Structure formats: C-alpha cells, structure tokens
Amino acid sequence: MTQASAKIEARGLTQAFDGQPVLDGIDLDVPAGTTLALLGPSGCGKSTFLKLLAGLSRPDAGHLSFGGDIVADATTFVPPEQRGLGMVFQDYALWPHMTVAGNVSFPLEMRRVARAERLHRVEEALTRVGLAGMGARRPSALSGGQQQRVALARAIVAEPRIMLFDEPLSNLDTPLRASLCDAIGELLAQLGTTAVYVTHDRGEADVLAHTIVTLAHGRVENIIHR
Ligand SMILES: Nc1ncnc2c1ncn2[C@@H]1O[C@H](COP(=O)(O)OP(=O)(O)OP(=O)(O)O)[C@@H](O)[C@H]1O
Ligand SMILES: [Mg+2]
CATH class of the missing domain: 3.40.50.300 (P-loop containing nucleotide triphosphate hydrolases)
Known part of the structure; x- marks a missing residue:
C-alpha cells in the first residue's frame, strides 16, 4: 500500500x-x-x-x-x-448491519474497485490496524477499541x-487510548x-x-x- x-x-x-x-x-x-x-x-x-x-x-x-x-x-x-480523504470520528460510525470486511470494503465499492482487489485491500488494511482475520465479524461483536480500529481501516483502505x-x-478507556494512539502514530508514519x-x-x-x-x-x- x-x-x-x-x-x-x-x-x-x-x-x-x-x-x-x-x-x-x-x-x-x-x-x-x-x-x-x-x-x-x-x-x-x-x-x-x-x-x-x-x-x-x-x-x-x-x-x-x-x-x-x-x-x-x-x-x-x-x-x-x-x-x-479518510476520516475517523469519535463515535466510529460503523454500519451495524455489515460485517467488518463489508464496512472496510465500502469506500472501494463506491470507487467500483473489482472484487478480487477489494478482498486483498480490505485484508491488508485490517492487518495494518491489527485486525487480521476479523473480517467476518459484526461490529457489535468487537470492543470499542477494535471498532475504532475498523473505522481506521475503512479510512485508509482507499489510500x-x-x-x-x-x-x-x-470514547475509550485510558489504557486503550494510549495503545490506539500509538497505533495511529505508527500507521501515519508508515503511510x-x-x-x-x-x-x-x-x-x-x-x-x-x-x-x-x-x-x-x-x-x-x-x-x-x-
Ligand atoms: N451547524 C451549526 N449551526 C450553528 N452553530 C454551530 C454549528 N456547528 C457549530 N456551531 C457552533 O460553533 C461553535 C464551534 O463549534 P465546534 O463544534 O466547532 O466546536 P469544537 O471546538 O469542536 O468543540 P468541542 O471540543 O466541544 O468538540 C459552537 O459555538 C457551536 O455551537
Ligand atoms: Mg468538536
């Protein structure tokens, strides 16, 4: 990426x-x-x-x-x-009726990216935010910190x-806040x-x-x- x-x-x-x-x-x-x-x-x-x-x-x-x-x-x-642009807000703003992968894939669908490439890029974005293999879950089956990682993956997937x-x-507890802050910093530095x-x-x-x-x-x- x-x-x-x-x-x-x-x-x-x-x-x-x-x-x-x-x-x-x-x-x-x-x-x-x-x-x-x-x-x-x-x-x-x-x-x-x-x-x-x-x-x-x-x-x-x-x-x-x-x-x-x-x-x-x-x-x-x-x-x-x-x-x-990619945007991340306080309230995650995930679509509850879609899977994690569906949420992250959405910006690519809007851009009419072909399915095989979408699958690849979604998994790459999930891996970057530490959620590899979680694509089939619903947002409701994730913690607040994980939900915000999904929002982060959705924000970066369209580059x-x-x-x-x-x-x-x-909206997150203090320890989670520190670890996600570090994760955002690493992501921004990498990208x-x-x-x-x-x-x-x-x-x-x-x-x-x-x-x-x-x-x-x-x-x-x-x-x-x-
Ligand atoms: N659509 C709007 N219509 C009317 N007033 C608005 C609108 N959006 C923001 N304001 C007003 O503009 C001012 C700045 O709001 P803004 O949301 O930008 O503040 P903020 O710095 O983000 O605050 P916070 O730290 O609480 O999020 C506030 O007085 C707010 O009431
Ligand atoms: Mg504000």
Missing part, C-alpha cells in the same frame, strides 16, 4: 453561524506527510474547521487547497468524495491523501499521509503531531513546531 500525501493550505478561512463568527480568518499550513494536532477549549471551532477540510460545509470566506489545488473558495467547491481525525479516542488530528488531550498531540495548533476565539492562538 503506497499512499500519496498532499499539503494543506488554509488562508483566511472564515465561518459564522447565525451571525456569530466561529472561525475568523484561519491561516494554517500542513506540509505533506506531516500531522497537525488541533487543540482548544470546547466550542472554539475545531470540528467546524475539520468540516471545512472535509467538505461537509463551505467557508463564508477564504480559501483552502490540497496539494496546490483549490478545493474551496468563493467560486469552487469540491465535494467530500472527490477530496481524497487517502489526507486523513482527518475528530477526537477519535475520547506518510498528511493528517489533521483534533483532540482535547495534549498527550495525544505530543505523541502524534509535528505541529500543535491551539485555536481560541476563532483564531490561531498558538503554534508549536516540534
């Missing part, structure tokens, strides 16, 4: 809800193949920023490019499925240029994918990130390069 990575450039990204500014001109660069951790108090706009990257919402102003190509500005809007994480470990990782946990940011950005009052308050 060789995955391309793309730099992210955000310039002046602005978003308001009901006249209340939430993001007030965010400028950020994430060099290709690096991980940026996004910290900040509840309600400061972390998930709002991630949704702009994901293409789940449109900025009111500013522009956003991936690998030098504009994905959102005043006139351009590239939809999520064309942005080359995204960019991965987005929104507090992926916050070389560009990543933005939202967390409340400075320890996770320290393990994973090349750059740690703190948002406050809709602005970048602090940037630490490590």
Whole structure:
C-alpha cells in the first residue's frame, strides 16, 4: 500500500453561524506527510474547521487547497468524495448491519474497485490496524477499541491523501487510548499521509503531531513546531 500525501493550505478561512463568527480568518499550513494536532477549549471551532477540510460545509470566506489545488473558495467547491480523504470520528460510525470486511470494503465499492482487489485491500488494511482475520465479524461483536480500529481501516483502505481525525479516542478507556494512539502514530508514519488530528488531550498531540495548533476565539492562538 503506497499512499500519496498532499499539503494543506488554509488562508483566511472564515465561518459564522447565525451571525456569530466561529472561525475568523484561519491561516494554517500542513506540509505533506506531516500531522497537525488541533487543540482548544470546547466550542472554539475545531470540528467546524475539520468540516471545512472535509467538505461537509463551505467557508463564508477564504480559501483552502490540497496539494496546490483549490478545493474551496468563493467560486469552487469540491465535494467530500472527490477530496481524497479518510476520516475517523469519535463515535466510529460503523454500519451495524455489515460485517467488518463489508464496512472496510465500502469506500472501494463506491470507487467500483473489482472484487478480487477489494478482498486483498480490505485484508491488508485490517492487518495494518491489527485486525487480521476479523473480517467476518459484526461490529457489535468487537470492543470499542477494535471498532475504532475498523473505522481506521475503512479510512485508509482507499489510500487517502489526507486523513482527518475528530477526537477519535475520547470514547475509550485510558489504557486503550494510549495503545490506539500509538497505533495511529505508527500507521501515519508508515503511510506518510498528511493528517489533521483534533483532540482535547495534549498527550495525544505530543505523541502524534509535528505541529500543535491551539485555536481560541476563532483564531490561531498558538503554534508549536516540534
Ligand atoms: N451547524 C451549526 N449551526 C450553528 N452553530 C454551530 C454549528 N456547528 C457549530 N456551531 C457552533 O460553533 C461553535 C464551534 O463549534 P465546534 O463544534 O466547532 O466546536 P469544537 O471546538 O469542536 O468543540 P468541542 O471540543 O466541544 O468538540 C459552537 O459555538 C457551536 O455551537
Ligand atoms: Mg468538536
């Protein structure tokens, strides 16, 4: 599995809800193949920023490019499925009626990848997240940590240029959190994918990130390069 990575450039990204500014001109660069951790108090706009990257919402102003190509500005809007992204959220968001393999295979089916290649890539992704041979199970027969590993496998299987994480470990117990955090770090290092990782946990940011950005009052308050 060789995955391309793309730099992210955000310039002046602005978003308001009901006249209340939430993001007030965010400028950020994430060099290709690096991980940026996004910290900040509840309600400061972390998930709002991630949704702009994901293409789940449109900025009111500013522009956003991936690998030098504009994905959102005043006139351009590239939809999520064309942005080359993998996403992992807090609540796993697995489909309960599908097997583990079915969940991981879904992004490949959307891209009309042939069945033999799908089977191969699904097993490869499951192996990468430590779930080799678990494809036939239902998500309900897995622990929370294993379910999040399935979500991780689903996020990498289509070889995204960019991965987005929104507090992926916050539903897990502390020991599990540490081991999955290490697993995510190893995976990102192996794949070389560009990543933005939202967390409340400075320890996770320290393990994973090349750059740690703190948002406050809709602005970048602090940037630490490590
Ligand atoms: N779709 C929406 N409509 C109206 N207001 C919204 C919407 N989405 C977010 N907001 C508001 O924008 C602000 C920022 O929300 P956001 O979810 O980005 O915060 P956050 O930093 O991710 O917080 P947390 O750490 O609690 O997840 C909040 O005041 C929230 O109520
Ligand atoms: Mg949030």
